[in-house]
Amino acid sequence: MSVTLADILAARQRIAGVAVRTPLVPSPHMSRISGADFLMKLETTQPIGAFKLRGALNAVAGVAAGAPGVTCCSTGNHGRGVAYAAKARGLPAVVCMSSLVPQAKVNGIRALGAEVRIVGRSQDDAHRESLRLVRDDGLTEIPPFDDPLVIAGQGTIGLELLEDRPDLAAILVPLSGGGLAAGIALAAKAIKPAIRVIGITMDRGAAMAQSVRAGTPVDVEEVASLADSLGGGIGRDNKLTLSICRDLLDDYVLVTEQEIYDAMQTLYFEDGLVAEGASVVGLAAVMAGKVSAGSGPTATILTGRNVDMATFTDVVSGRGVTLGDVELKGHAYGA
Ligand SMILES: *Cc1c(COP(=O)(O)O)cnc(C)c1O
Numbered sequence: 001m002s003v004t005l006a007d008i009l010a011a012r013q014r015i016a017g018v019a020v021r022t023p024l025v026p027s028p029h030m031s032r033i034s035g036a037d038f039l040m041k042l043e044t045t046q047p048i049g050a051f052k053l054r055g056a057l058n059a060v061a062g063v064a065a066g067a068p069g070v071t072c073c074s075t076g077n078h079g080r081g082v083a084y085a086a087k088a089r090g091l092p093a094v095v096c097m098s099s100l101v102p103q104a105k106v107n108g109i110r111a112l113g114a115e116v117r118i119v120g121r122s123q124d125d126a127h128r129e130s131l132r133l134v135r136d137d138g139l140t141e142i143p144p145f146d147d148p149l150v151i152a153g154q155g156t157i158g159l160e161l162l163e164d165r166p167d168l169a170a171i172l173v174p175l176s177g178g179g180l181a182a183g184i185a186l187a188a189k190a191i192k193p194a195i196r197v198i199g200i201t202m203d204r205g206a207a208m209a210q211s212v213r214a215g216t217p218v219d220v221e222e223v224a225s226l227a228d229s230l231g232g233g234i235g236r237d238n239k240l241t242l243s244i245c246r247d248l249l250d251d252y253v254l255v256t257e258q259e260i261y262d263a264m265q266t267l268y269f270e271d272g273l274v275a276e277g278a279s280v281v282g283l284a285a286v287m288a289g290k291v292s293a294g295s296g297p298t299a300t301i302l303t304g305r306n307v308d309m310a311t312f313t314d315v316v317s318g319r320g321v322t323l324g325d326v327e328l329k330g331h332a333y334g335a
Contacts, residue, residue, distance in 0.1 A: 003148050003240070005190040008155035008183065015057040015153060018088045018272035020046050022157075024075055024164045024198055024299065027283075029270035034286050036169075037297040041161060043304060044275055047082040048112065050229075050304030051157060052144075057180055058153030059142045060089050069093060071139040073126040075101045075109075076229055076292060077304050078144040083114035085142075096126040145179030146234070146241050154180045158187025161299055165294035168195060169296030172282030174303050175199035176230040176250070178208050178241030183318075184301075196250045201282040202227045202260065207234050209252035211242055224324035226260045226277030226311070229304060253291055257328055259284040265333045267302075268316045276307035 022042050030038035043051035056078065058072055058313050069092030072082045079095045086093035093114040098121050099104060106116050119129040133139040143150060157180070161168060171188060173181040178199070185197040201209060202225050210218040217238045234242060255263075260277045263284035267273050282300025285291045291298075314321050318332035 001217070002187055003151045003183070003244070005187060007148065007152040008159060008187045011054070011058040011149070011152040012156045012159060014061040015054055015156060019057055019156075021160060023047065024134030027271050029266065030110040030283060032288060034298060036295070037126045038286070039165060039297065039299040040271070041157060041299060041301045043157070043272075044273070044279065044302050048084045049155060049299065049306045050077035050080065051180065052077040052081035053084055054156055055147075055150035055183075056085040056142060057088070059147060059149040060085040060091060062149050064141045065090070067091065067140065069137040069140070070142050071096065071130045071133045072142045072144070073097065073130040074144055074204070075087075075105050077306055079109050080306070081111055082142050083109050083112035087113035094139060096129040096133070098122050098126045142318065146238055147179070148240065150179050150265060151183045151186070151240060151244070152241065153183070155183030157301060158184040159191070162188055162191050165297060165299065166192070167297050168192075168299055170196040170198060170291075170298045172198050172200055172285060172291065172298065172300040174227075174230060174278050174281050175201045175208050175245075176232060176278075176299060177234050178245045180301070180303065181208075181249060182241045182244035186244065189248055196295075197248060198251045198253060199245065199249045200253045200255065200285050201230050202281065203254040203256055205231055206252070207232065208242070208245055208252050209240070209254065212246045212249075212252070217242060224326070226257055226315070226321070226323065227263065227281060229276060229278035229306075230281070233304035242293075251291075253285045255281050255284040255288060255290065257323060257326060259288045261321065261328055263287055264312070264315045265318075267307065271334045273302065274305050274307070274312065275302045276304050277303070279303045316327075
């Protein structure tokens with residue numbers, strides 16, 4: 001089982017018309033800081049507000065029309081993507097969640113047309129129910145990242161990046177389970193082998209970076225983070241993304257919560273864009289001097305905009321933010 005450029009080209013055909021071909025826009029402010037053209041791909045403009053629609057659409061397209069439906073247990077952007085993709089393809093979707101998930105997230109997924117099933121008190125309980133639906137009701141599980149169709153769907157971002165800017169020297173990719181980074185690296189390096197693809201994540205819970213170093217999936221503790229979409233492990237029985245990231249990513253860079261806070265403010269005040277913490281880790285890495293963009297035009301992916309608005313307004317207003325046992329001191333932009 002592997003993923004090729006041909007799979008990614010096929011994915012592009014399948015997702016066209018529902019997933020948006022998103023704009024790649026320059027950031028004059030970030031270009032000044034980095035000393036080279038700095039570009040941002042606005043996956044925030046997808047209809048679910050995040051890139052995960054691409055992989056979900058490609059995976060749902062692999063399910064036969066008239067099949068009983070699809071299921072997953074993500075409460076975040078993957079759940080939104082699966083709900084939207086299933087509805088667009090006329091298939092039922094059941095998203096399983098634990099009773100601890102906030103009502104706003106339940107409502108958000110319901111509004112996209114999926115059935116939400118509340119089971120148990122943990123993500124594990126929700127996942128067990130999802131597997132039971134596969135076994136007993138014949139639903140197809142759509143995995144969040146470790147799946148060839150999902151990886152190929154996310155890889156369509158790599159095609160679009162190099163069509164718009166063939167001169168790109170580096171791509172900074174927000175990294176969690178690695179479906180996005182694996183897909184982009186496969187596409188971009190097939191087209192332009194010399195391009196650098198760098199995975200960026202938060203320093204607390206960098207599952208993929210630690211797993212690549214260890215050579216095997218490493219469990220990480222889940223902690224509260226401004227980049228909540230980057231939380232979680234890569235799966236103990238990881239089949240694809242660990243080896244693809246190991247083979248194709250050029251580097252891993254970790255950023256702190258304070259650096260993410262500063263990057264969210266900067267994106268808002270300099271570029272007028274609202275994005276979740278996971279989206280801005282590429283900016284955070286450049287602003288902190290942790291990647292040098294000096295080698296040429298650099299792009300990052302603004303992966304999503306589904307941020308808790310109370311937290312977002314705290315950040316852009318310069319108020320402090322409490323993340324579990326970590327207190328981030330606030331400051332006004334530029335102060
Ligand atoms: C899922 C997600 C990521 C990370 O994607 P992976 O394929 O898990 O590495 C980054 N940003 C946002 C907003 C996401 O929802």
